[in-house]
Structures are given as structure tokens and as C-alpha cells.
Amino acid sequence: MRIVIAGGHGQIALLLERLLSDAGHDPVGIVRNPDQVRDLEQVGARALVLDLEHTDVAALAGHLDGADAVVFAAGGGGSSGAERKLTIDRDGAILLADAAERAGVSRYVMVSAMHTDEFDAARAELPAADDDVFQVYLRAKSEADADVRARDALDWTIVRPGALTDDAPTGLVAVGARLEGGSIPRADVAAIVATALTEGVAVKTQFEVVSGELEISDALTAIRY
Numbered sequence: 001m002r003i004v005i006a007g008g009h010g011q012i013a014l015l016l017e018r019l020l021s022d023a024g025h026d027p028v029g030i031v032r033n034p035d036q037v038r039d040l041e042q043v044g045a046r047a048l049v050l051d052l053e054h055t056d057v058a059a060l061a062g063h064l065d066g067a068d069a070v071v072f073a074a075g076g077g078g079s080s081g082a083e084r085k086l087t088i089d090r091d092g093a094i095l096l097a098d099a100a101e102r103a104g105v106s107r108y109v110m111v112s113a114m115h116t117d118e119f120d121a122a123r124a125e126l127p128a129a130d131d132d133v134f135q136v137y138l139r140a141k142s143e144a145d146a147d148v149r150a151r152d153a154l155d156w157t158i159v160r161p162g163a164l165t166d167d168a169p170t171g172l173v174a175v176g177a178r179l180e181g182g183s184i185p186r187a188d189v190a191a192i193v194a195t196a197l198t199e200g201v202a203v204k205t206q207f208e209v210v211s212g213e214l215e216i217s218d219a220l221t222a223i224r225y
Contacts, residue, residue, distance in 0.1 A: 002026040003197060004067045004105075006052060006096050007074025008045065009036040012111060012164075015190035016071065017045035023198065028067075030074075052092040060099035069107035069197050070100050072144075082128035082136040089137060093144035101153050109193050110148055110158045114179065114208050116141040149206065157196045158206035161189045174212025175219045182210030191216055 003020055005013050008029015017027040021044025029040045030048045037047040048063055052074065064070065072093045076084035093110060100108055119138035123129075128136050148156050162182040169187035192209060196202045201220040212219075 001068040001197065002028065002066060003069045003071060004028045004030065004048070004064055005045075005071040005073055006030045006092060007072070008040055008047065009033070010073050010075065011166075012186050012190050012193075013071075013073040014039065014043050015187050016073070016193050018043040019190055019194045020197075021045060023194070025198070030063075052095060053087050055095075057095060057098045057102055060095060061102035064099055064103035064105050067103065067105050069109065070096055070105055071109045071111070071193060071197070072096050073111045073193075076137075082126055082133045085133065085137045085140040086126070088140075090140035090144045094147050097148050097151060097154060101151065106153060106155045107197065108148060108151075108154045108156045109196055110145060110156065111189065111193065112141045112145050112158050112160045112206075113138070114160050114162045114181070114210075116145060116160065145206065155203045157202045157204075159189065159192055159196070160206065160208040161192075162208065162210040164189065170211060171216055172211060172213055173209050173216055173219050174214065175207045175209045175223060177207065179208040179210055184210045188216070192220065195220055 007013050009031045020027040027045040029045045030050050032051045034049050040047040074092050076088040116138045120135045123132040124135040124139035145158050161184050164186050165183050167185040169185050195216050202223050205223045
């Protein structure tokens with residue numbers, strides 16, 4: 001499978017690219033900075049240098065020609081301001097969905113975040129104070145997720161992990177429509193995305209996920225949300 005990953009230099013994306021490459025697939029990571037190309041090549045991925053904030057649907061769709069799936073794992077980053085939460089976390093995800101539809105790529109996996117729909121609307125508008133940036137982030141993820149869910153042409157999966165850690169993967173998770181909280185290694189999130197793609201499971205589902213007791217494949221196969 002040729003899988004194009006937006007945010008190809010992110011921590012989850014690099015782990016995902018390694019998993020896919022090791023399994024014989026062809027991951028292509030979208031990066032803005034050409035200095036990051038070598039990092040992708042070292043995990044077995046090809047790099048596409050493209051700035052999602054300065055491209056359009058037609059140009060991006062051209063790069064998706066022949067792809068089997070796309071993954072949105074991009075983000076404005078913890079140090080970015082409120083505006084980039086919308087231009088990357090929301091608008092970038094919507095742009096990728098538009099381009100995927102135009103290119104005829106139906107499989108779309110979104111890496112979102114837990115409890116995104118519970119943002120404080122009064123604090124999630126621009127301009128936002130520094131302590132409101134997280135609310136803008138939640139709003140951006142929520143609105144992107146809603147846009148993707150509404151697309152009949154996409155076989156979407158929306159993964160909403162809890163607090164991310166750099167711990168070693170366990171391969172064991174708990175999933176649900178809404179979980180109270182918890183954490184999960186980034187490596188397990190990467191494995192969840194890889195499993196959804198390669199096993200064709202969790203299609204048209206949105207779920208929250210943290211570390212738990214179920215094997216990833218079993219947990220995704222059982223999802224009915």
C-alpha cells in the first residue's frame with residue numbers, strides 16, 4: 001500500500017512510517033522543511049516536501065494520485081499560536097480530505113485528540129489569550145473531525161488518543177466512544193493507525209483510546225461506534 005501521511009516528521013508519523021515500511025508498504029511523509037527528508041528516509045519512508053498552509057486542493061490531489069490511503073497526523077505544534085491550530089489542525093485536515101476525494105483516495109485516518117468536542121466555545125475564538133490556545137486546539141480538532149465524519153466518499157477512521165507518552169509500546173489498549181482519561185504511548189497510537197490501515201478495520205468509526213488490556217487488532221475489530 002502507498003500511504004501518504006500529512007505531518008510526516010511528527011513523532012507518531014515517524015513511528016508509523018517505520019511500521020509500514022517494515023511491513024513492506026510504501027509510506028510517503030509530507031514535510032514542510034527539506035531538512036527533514038533524511039529523517040524520513042532513515043525510517044524507510046519517502047518524503048514529499050510541501051507546505052499544507054501554502055498549497056491548494058488541486059496541487060495536493062496531484063501528489064495523492066495512486067495512493068491507497070492518507071493519514072492526517074499533522075499539527076501546529078505545542079509552541080504555535082492559536083491561529084495555526086486552525087490553519088493546520090483544522091484546515092490542513094480538511095484540505096487533505098478534499099484532495100483525497102478529488103484524487104479518488106477513499107481511505108482516510110485522522111489522528112485527533114481525546115475530548116475535543118468539549119471545548120469551551122467562549123474561549124476558543126480568535127484572537128485568543130495565551131491560556132485559551134488549548135481551547136482553540138480542541139475546537140480545531142473537533143471541527144476537522146466533524147468535517148471528515150460527514151463525507152460519504154471517505155472510509156474514515158478517527159483516532160482520539162489520551163495523553164501521549166514516549167513509553168515503550170504495550171500493544172494493549174482500551175477504546176470507547178468517550179473515556180474518562182488516561183495516557184497511551186505514541187508508539188501504540190502509531191500501531192493503531194497501522195492496524196486500521198493494513199487490516200481494514202474501524203472504518204467509519206471514531207473512538208477514544210488509552211492504554212488498556214485488549215490487543216490492538218481485537219479492540220479495533222470490536223469497535224461499533
